[in-house]
Amino acid sequence: MTDGAAAAGPAAPTAPAAGPRPGSADERNGEALVEVRDLKTYYPIKAGILRRTVGQVRAVDGVDFEVRRGEVFGLVGESGCGKTTLGRTIVRLEKATSGQVLLDGGDVLSFDGRDLKKMRRRMQVIFQDPVGSLNPRMPISDIIGEGLLAQADKQNGWGERKVRDKRVSDYLEVVGLRRDYTRRYPHEFSGGQRQRIGIARALALSPEFIFADEPVSALDVSIQSQILNLLIDLREQFDLTFLFVAHNLSVVQYISDRVGVMYLGKLVEMADVAELYAHPRHPYTIALLSAIPDPDPRVKSRRLVLTGDVPSPANPPSGCRFHTRCWLRRQLNNPENCETEDPPFRELASGHRVACHWAESVVDAAVADVVPTADIEVPTELPTPQDVGAPVVTEIETPSVTDVVEPAEEAAGTAGEARPEEPQGPTQGRV
Amino acid sequence: MDSGATLEELEQRPDYDVQLESLNQWQLAWRRFKRHRMALLGSALFLFMVVVGLIGPFIIPYDDTKIGLPDAKFNAGRPPSIAHLFGDTGRLHRDVLTLVVNGTRLSLLIGVLASAISAIVGTFVGGIAGYFGGWLDTILMRIVDALLSLPLLFVILAFSQFLGEGHASWPTMVLIFGMFGWLGIARLVRAVMLSLREEDYVDAARAAGVSDVRIIFRHLVPNSLSPIIVATTLGVAGVIIGEAFVSFLGFGVDPATPTLGNILSGALEFISQGNWWWAFFPGAAIVLIVLGINFMGDGLRDALDPRAKV
Numbered sequence: 001m002t003d004g005a006a007a008a009g010p011a012a013p014t015a016p017a018a019g020p021r022p023g024s025a026d027e028r029n030g031e032a033l034v035e036v037r038d039l040k041t042y043y044p045i046k047a048g049i050l051r052r053t054v055g056q057v058r059a060v061d062g063v064d065f066e067v068r069r070g071e072v073f074g075l076v077g078e079s080g081c082g083k084t085t086l087g088r089t090i091v092r093l094e095k096a097t098s099g100q101v102l103l104d105g106g107d108v109l110s111f112d113g114r115d116l117k118k119m120r121r122r123m124q125v126i127f128q129d130p131v132g133s134l135n136p137r138m139p140i141s142d143i144i145g146e147g148l149l150a151q152a153d154k155q156n157g158w159g160e161r162k163v164r165d166k167r168v169s170d171y172l173e174v175v176g177l178r179r180d181y182t183r184r185y186p187h188e189f190s191g192g193q194r195q196r197i198g199i200a201r202a203l204a205l206s207p208e209f210i211f212a213d214e215p216v217s218a219l220d221v222s223i224q225s226q227i228l229n230l231l232i233d234l235r236e237q238f239d240l241t242f243l244f245v246a247h248n249l250s251v252v253q254y255i256s257d258r259v260g261v262m263y264l265g266k267l268v269e270m271a272d273v274a275e276l277y278a279h280p281r282h283p284y285t286i287a288l289l290s291a292i293p294d295p296d297p298r299v300k301s302r303r304l305v306l307t308g309d310v311p312s313p314a315n316p317p318s319g320c321r322f323h324t325r326c327w328l329r330r331q332l333n334n335p336e337n338c339e340t341e342d343p344p345f346r347e348l349a350s351g352h353r354v355a356c357h358w359a360e361s362v363v364d365a366a367v368a369d370v371v372p373t374a375d376i377e378v379p380t381e382l383p384t385p386q387d388v389g390a391p392v393v394t395e396i397e398t399p400s401v402t403d404v405v406e407p408a409e410e411a412a413g414t415a416g417e418a419r420p421e422e423p424q425g426p427t428q429g430r431v
Numbered sequence: 432m433d434s435g436a437t438l439e440e441l442e443q444r445p446d447y448d449v450q451l452e453s454l455n456q457w458q459l460a461w462r463r464f465k466r467h468r469m470a471l472l473g474s475a476l477f478l479f480m481v482v483v484g485l486i487g488p489f490i491i492p493y494d495d496t497k498i499g500l501p502d503a504k505f506n507a508g509r510p511p512s513i514a515h516l517f518g519d520t521g522r523l524h525r526d527v528l529t530l531v532v533n534g535t536r537l538s539l540l541i542g543v544l545a546s547a548i549s550a551i552v553g554t555f556v557g558g559i560a561g562y563f564g565g566w567l568d569t570i571l572m573r574i575v576d577a578l579l580s581l582p583l584l585f586v587i588l589a590f591s592q593f594l595g596e597g598h599a600s601w602p603t604m605v606l607i608f609g610m611f612g613w614l615g616i617a618r619l620v621r622a623v624m625l626s627l628r629e630e631d632y633v634d635a636a637r638a639a640g641v642s643d644v645r646i647i648f649r650h651l652v653p654n655s656l657s658p659i660i661v662a663t664t665l666g667v668a669g670v671i672i673g674e675a676f677v678s679f680l681g682f683g684v685d686p687a688t689p690t691l692g693n694i695l696s697g698a699l700e701f702i703s704q705g706n707w708w709w710a711f712f713p714g715a716a717i718v719l720i721v722l723g724i725n726f727m728g729d730g731l732r733d734a735l736d737p738r739a740k741v
Binding site: 088093123132135201 | 456
């Protein structure tokens with residue numbers, strides 16, 4: 001950003017048009033920007049003519065984490081685990097049932113009227129579907145300008161058409177589109193271009209925090225990397241903080257600084273991206289990472305395949321939610337506390353939190369066998385299993401086939417059977 | 432952004448001012464409509480009847496209130512002739528062409544106005560129910576369900592008797608048909624709203640702090656307009672037929688003011704005496720109008736479908 005256009009608008013968030021921001025963003029990087037405290041989002045299940053509530057779908061069921069200023073926080077998990085609902089609740093597109101969301105210390109969930117509107121400008125959304133997220137009857141100038149008009153005040157002058165149109169063009173250019181596309185309609189653009197328009201719409205309000213809801217999963221693979229790189233550039237350029245939801249683990253690894261793994265409405269593991277991909281400790285995370293395909297076709301990877309289906313979030317299992325599908329629990333001969341006690345989301349090492357009673361019994365050597373991203377060197381700061389008196393898993397039992405290529409869900413049915421020649425004894429838990 | 436160029440320089444570049452022509456959804460729809468042969472035929476038919484109704488009274492030399500001298504020999508009316516192209520009526524010898532032209536105008540007016548009222552009320556009620564949902568939706572839709580379960584034709588007859596004592600003025604007919612025509616539109620609009628409010632672009636607007644009112648008028652209404660237009664267009668034909676039916680039964684507009692329905696009603700008495708022209712010409716006018724509107728409505732339905740090819 002060296003040109004005059006940048007100085008006039010988008011590249012200078014401290015310029016009057018973009019609105020003032022307290023302090024330089026760089027100084028405050030690393031502080032928590034968004035703090036989520038015990039957030040719950042339940043949906044009532046209604047039945048009968050009287051529409052009585054007969055139950056609740058616990059889409060998000062007690063989530064604690066924070067997104068630090070300037071970072072990309074990746075959120076992964078299977079479809080239906082609540083990651084999108086979590087993001088939508090944070091930006092107030094869904095109504096939270098309980099809990100707190102703090103933006104710079106201000107309670108987002110309690111805002112209404114003018115405060116809510118101000119907050120909306122600071123927290124923006126990039127949607128998954130590049131077709132559905134642009135109104136087919138509006139020209140681009142209105143699609144991007146609409147938010148500006150809604151957020152117009154005396155200071156930014158966005159109430160004036162000329163100011164608004166110039167800003168729309170500026171941001172089209174920022175996302176790599178032509179300035180004069182403003183009068184075109186969404187149907188005249190390709191999927192990647194539409195997603196760029198969606199990004200421009202979010203950026204035009206000079207937000208601090210962006211919830212990106214699977215922004216590349218609806219795109220062609222060749223376009224995905226373009227959009228990811230664009231997001232990375234924009235993050236630098238505008239000091240953005242991202243909550244990045246995806247189900248593609250490689251995408252999350254590429255873009256994130258820290259990663260949270262969700263299962264059935266709860267965070268089960270959270271760590272820096274390198275730590276999480278190299279030393280996963282939650283059995284669910286290990287199973288997820290094991291599903292990453294290796295680009296080298298000669299490598300015969302052993303894949304850990306989860307058995308059974310995801311339980312219903314309306315009636316989650318007792319104790320640890322993952323116990324019904326947990327391979328670690330089976331290898332440890334079904335310890336009782338998995339079924340009875342909900343594991344706390346505890347800190348295993350600095351910045352690495354896991355919700356598993358038996359996380360210490362997983363050793364890297366065993367993980368490396370099934371996880372292509374694993375790093376075999378054991379970090380010194382992790383407590384050794386012997387210290388906490390936990391059983392050790394030295395080898396992870398993989399299902400019948402050694403080179404599984406199907407996705408985990410499809411293979412779930414046959415995954416329970418073990419091949420006879422595979423040694424069973426030593427893989428069972430040892431104290 | 433290409434570096435090194437200031438905004439001023441960019442604006443100086445030759446391609447900057449080239450405004451690329453770009454069609455919005457309505458222009459695309461018009462393009463599709465123009466290619467729909469039956470729709471064009473229907474529109475031409477409908478427009479022709481509108482023109483007949485609007486300027487016909489100024490061309491025809493007779494007054495619709497003019498009554499001919501009684502003539503015992505032609506008590507059943509005189510057949511079509513050069514002076515009276517559509518013949519004249521029995522007993523009072525009114526010119527049938529004059530009646531049809533004036534009746535067309537009034538029937539169209541009743542149809543269009545009643546449908547417009549239906550569309551406005553239906554959009555309003557359906558829009559509120561669909562957008563806000565909850566108990567408001569439940570109450571409004573149960574009212575619609577209750578009204579739809581009434582045998583509407585009889586209710587309309589009863590209302591006509593009650594409001595116009597059997598011979599209502601035409602604004603009363605507009606009111607009656609408008610009062611009961613919105614039910615279907617309300618259901619339609621509610622269904623459309625329910626699906627539209629889940630669209631990502633509505634969420635995007637909410638996330639930017641756009642107000643509810645603006646979301647309704649800038650996003651939801653324009654996107655639900657196509658089905659409303661189609662339903663309203665077809666509704667005009669429905670009202671015209673309904674009005675003809677009510678008038679035919681003698682509960683409609685006073686026979687002194689001709690509508691296509693009450694012209695037919697009078698013709699009934701003389702049809703067995705060989706007077707076919709009194710019934711044929713207004714009947715044909717109804718058929719032409721309704722056919723035209725239905726073709727036009729079908730064409731609109733196809734043209735306004737955003738999934739259709741250009």
